[in-house]
Amino acid sequence: MKHTISILVENNAGVLARISGLFARRGFNIYSLAVGVTEDESVSRITIVADGDDYTLEQIEKQLNKLIDVIKVRTVKPDELLQRELVLIKVSCSAQQRHELISIAEITQAKISDISVDSMTLELSANESHLNNFQELLRPYGIKEVVRTGTIAIQKGTASLRI
Amino acid sequence: MQVSKERVTVARAMVLALEHEGIKHIFGYPGAAICPFFDELIKSDIQNILVRHEANSGHAASGYARVTGKPAVCAATSGPGATNLITAIATAHMDSVPMIAITGQVLSSQLGRDAFQEADITGAAEPFVKHSFLVKNPNDIGEVIKKAFYIASTGRQGPVLIDVPMDIQKMEIEFEYPEKVEIRSYKPSFFGNKLQIKKAAEALKNSKKPLICAGGGILSSGACEQLKILSEKCDIPVIVTMMGIGSIPTNHKNYYGMLGIFGRKIANQALNACDLLIVLGARMSDRAVTTLASFDDTTVIHIDVDPAEIGKNAPVNIPIVGDVKTILEQFIAEVEPMTHDEWQSGLFINKTDFEAKANTFQSDYVSPKLMIKSICKALPQKRVICADVGSNQIWTANNIEIGEEGKFITSGGMGTMGFSFPAAIGAKCADKDAEVVAICGDGSFQMSFMELATAVQHGINVKIVVFVNNKLGMVREYQTNNYAGRHTMVDLSGSPDFLKLAEAYGINGETVSKNEQIVSAVENMVNANEPYLLQVIVDKNEKSLIV
Numbered sequence: 001m002k003h004t005i006s007i008l009v010e011n012n013a014g015v016l017a018r019i020s021g022l023f024a025r026r027g028f029n030i031y032s033l034a035v036g037v038t039e040d041e042s043v044s045r046i047t048i049v050a051d052g053d054d055y056t057l058e059q060i061e062k063q064l065n066k067l068i069d070v071i072k073v074r075t076v077k078p079d080e081l082l083q084r085e086l087v088l089i090k091v092s093c094s095a096q097q098r099h100e101l102i103s104i105a106e107i108t109q110a111k112i113s114d115i116s117v118d119s120m121t122l123e124l125s126a127n128e129s130h131l132n133n134f135q136e137l138l139r140p141y142g143i144k145e146v147v148r149t150g151t152i153a154i155q156k157g158t159a160s161l162r163i
Numbered sequence: 164m165q166v167s168k169e170r171v172t173v174a175r176a177m178v179l180a181l182e183h184e185g186i187k188h189i190f191g192y193p194g195a196a197i198c199p200f201f202d203e204l205i206k207s208d209i210q211n212i213l214v215r216h217e218a219n220s221g222h223a224a225s226g227y228a229r230v231t232g233k234p235a236v237c238a239a240t241s242g243p244g245a246t247n248l249i250t251a252i253a254t255a256h257m258d259s260v261p262m263i264a265i266t267g268q269v270l271s272s273q274l275g276r277d278a279f280q281e282a283d284i285t286g287a288a289e290p291f292v293k294h295s296f297l298v299k300n301p302n303d304i305g306e307v308i309k310k311a312f313y314i315a316s317t318g319r320q321g322p323v324l325i326d327v328p329m330d331i332q333k334m335e336i337e338f339e340y341p342e343k344v345e346i347r348s349y350k351p352s353f354f355g356n357k358l359q360i361k362k363a364a365e366a367l368k369n370s371k372k373p374l375i376c377a378g379g380g381i382l383s384s385g386a387c388e389q390l391k392i393l394s395e396k397c398d399i400p401v402i403v404t405m406m407g408i409g410s411i412p413t414n415h416k417n418y419y420g421m422l423g424i425f426g427r428k429i430a431n432q433a434l435n436a437c438d439l440l441i442v443l444g445a446r447m448s449d450r451a452v453t454t455l456a457s458f459d460d461t462t463v464i465h466i467d468v469d470p471a472e473i474g475k476n477a478p479v480n481i482p483i484v485g486d487v488k489t490i491l492e493q494f495i496a497e498v499e500p501m502t503h504d505e506w507q508s509g510l511f512i513n514k515t516d517f518e519a520k521a522n523t524f525q526s527d528y529v530s531p532k533l534m535i536k537s538i539c540k541a542l543p544q545k546r547v548i549c550a551d552v553g554s555n556q557i558w559t560a561n562n563i564e565i566g567e568e569g570k571f572i573t574s575g576g577m578g579t580m581g582f583s584f585p586a587a588i589g590a591k592c593a594d595k596d597a598e599v600v601a602i603c604g605d606g607s608f609q610m611s612f613m614e615l616a617t618a619v620q621h622g623i624n625v626k627i628v629v630f631v632n633n634k635l636g637m638v639r640e641y642q643t644n645n646y647a648g649r650h651t652m653v654d655l656s657g658s659p660d661f662l663k664l665a666e667a668y669g670i671n672g673e674t675v676s677k678n679e680q681i682v683s684a685v686e687n688m689v690n691a692n693e694p695y696l697l698q699v700i701v702d703k704n705e706k707s708l709i710v
């Protein structure tokens with residue numbers, strides 16, 4: 001089962017290596033990983049989507065907590081989370097196809113971020129399954145390149161993860 | 164006390180910091196990258212013990228720390244010096260030993276360029292350290308060292324690595340050693356949850372056949388007294404893990420020995436028969452619990468400082484996280500005295516039966532069991548017995564006699580060959596008044612006998628007992644049992660006469676090839692006021708588990 005794990009860490013050199021090393025070493029699978037600084041500059045937030053049963057998840061959380069640079073770890077149920085991922089997709093696009101792609105962008109609320117003689121780059125922020133659908137929609141045009149950020153997540157409502 | 168700042172080099176600051184931490188010995192090996200630090204040691208009262216291989220500086224620090232209960236220090240140069248340390252760091256990590264490893268590093272301007280003798284040691288050692296620091300800002304040194312000691316010695320103890328580029332070591336700073344540190348992301352739990360403790364007390368009250376399994380956590384949290392009190396107050400038999408040996412006197416009536424595949428039958432029987440298992444500061448590792456049929460009908464209370472150990476290897480009904488000593492004190496206050504006559508006497512019959520059966524000895528070779536028993540008889544109570552890895556470790560673990568003043572030191576989690584002798588050197592430095600014996604296998608000893616020079620050079624009076632079977636005995640036994648007796652890579656022909664080897668270092672000793680020679684040889688060894696080596700000839704077919 002997939003879990004979204006939010007980790008607050010000290011913004012120190014080498015933290016990411018320690019965390020990714022821990023996942024690799026203990027055989028925990030990572031689907032995606034996103035890192036960025038938080039409202040407090042000394043703290044980074046790492047969001048990891050990982051796979052595992054309850055035992056594995058418990059071990060992941062406990063082992064993460066043992067790392068000295070890890071301040072907090074939280075796994076929240078999917079329905080209590082707002083999850084987003086950003087994708088940039090470059091597709092082949094002839095002059096004749098432009099209208100079609102523009103209307104796909106309109107319907108899906110994607111943005112057209114770049115355009116050239118024979119290509120178009122679309123940008124969309126959504127949850128993972130939406131992005132998968134979006135990518136399928138574009139596939140017939142010929143996908144040249146897909147770049148995804150990995151999922152970030154925040155709790156719904158007033159609850160928040162802070163140090 | 165307000166300490167004012169002084170202008171010193173980082174290397175000097177490192178020495179001052181170690182002095183503040185009460186460090187009296189450093190085990191190390193030099194190279195250019197650590198020279199600024201070693202140079203400053205000249206002006207210090209800290210004794211520097213030059214070893215002959217960096218791994219052994221780490222093992223010596225381990226032995227030292229396991230005697231004092233406080234972090235001990237080893238130091239090495241960059242590159243190969245640092246990588247040679249890794250086995251020792253990993254060994255300390257597996258056994259939760261507080262250790263500070265200091266390594267020199269190439270110039271900070273050269274970092275990441277594959278400079279001569281550059282090794283990413285913080286990266287390489289990451290899986291084996293509790294934490295590590297690469298010092299890039301000279302002004303951080305005081306805080307880094309303070310944090311390192313704090314992290315190494317609290318919670319679940321372990322090794323901390325500090326890597327300092329040589330240019331940083333030479334820089335001048337305004338230095339003041341911090342009195343204390345705050346690490347917001349590191350808050351080890353101390354007290355046990357009161358509700359859980361009440362639940363545990365209730366479970367004990369309802370139990371007819373309770374059993375305590377004591378691990379290394381008892382020793383590292385200094386809870387031996389509490390363990391004894393609980394065991395006596397509630398009449399609970401005690402078994403131990405390899406790391407837990409010595410947590411209760413081996414002659415205690417409630418002591419039933421070590422569990423596990425290489426443990427005593429009676430300990431494993433008790434484990435399988437109990438209805439309540441109280442695990443204290445132990446990991447329930449694969450080597451310890453493989454004999455376990457099932458925990459289904461057993462209630463398990465697990466008390467450990469490391470929440471990640473709880474439920475990792477065995478199912479737990481009542482987990483309690485915190486300092487084992489503190490929790491035991493809470494627990495003891497919560498329980499009424501009780502007796503378990505029927506359960507205890509059933510076990511006791513088996514225990515005495517085992518003792519009687521196991522005391523018959525064949526005579527062509529020396530009996531390892533008799534040898535260990537005789538050593539223990541001859542030693543003063545204040546004793547440290549170190550064991551290597553292999554059959555010799557199992558012989559020692561199952562036959563050792565050790566009381567409240569004694570210590571047993573071995574590489575339990577990692578099973579690192581060659582550990583015993585350097586660990587003994589460290590142990591002796593930590594406690595000059597203790598009689599320290601290194602029990603070694605002839606294979607294991609050949610991984611660290613170069614430290615004979617260290618013992619001689621620094622006048623460290625350790626006694627060495629080498630069990631000679633001319634084989635890598637335990638692996639050979641494994642091949643006998645699992646590879647239809649095909650023995651490969653286990654023959655140690657070409658090994659030296661260990662007496663002559665000792666003699667080459669100016670160390671006396673004698674050979675013991677018959678049981679009849681044991682008593683006088685052991686007496687000579689214990690009476691010697693300098694290192695002394697016994698080479699003990701044992702049967703290559705002697706089993707690890709002598710039943």
Ligand SMILES: Cc1ncc(C[n+]2csc(CCOP(=O)(O)OP(=O)(O)O)c2C)c(N)n1
Pocket residue numbers: 551552553554555556578579580603604605606607608630632634635636637638
């Ligand atoms: C560094 C290291 N290498 C290999 C092993 C695997 N190993 C476990 S026991 C053993 C044999 C030990 O032989 P010896 O020291 O002669 O002791 P004996 O079993 O004969 O008592 C070996 C090779 C190990 N534990 N450590």
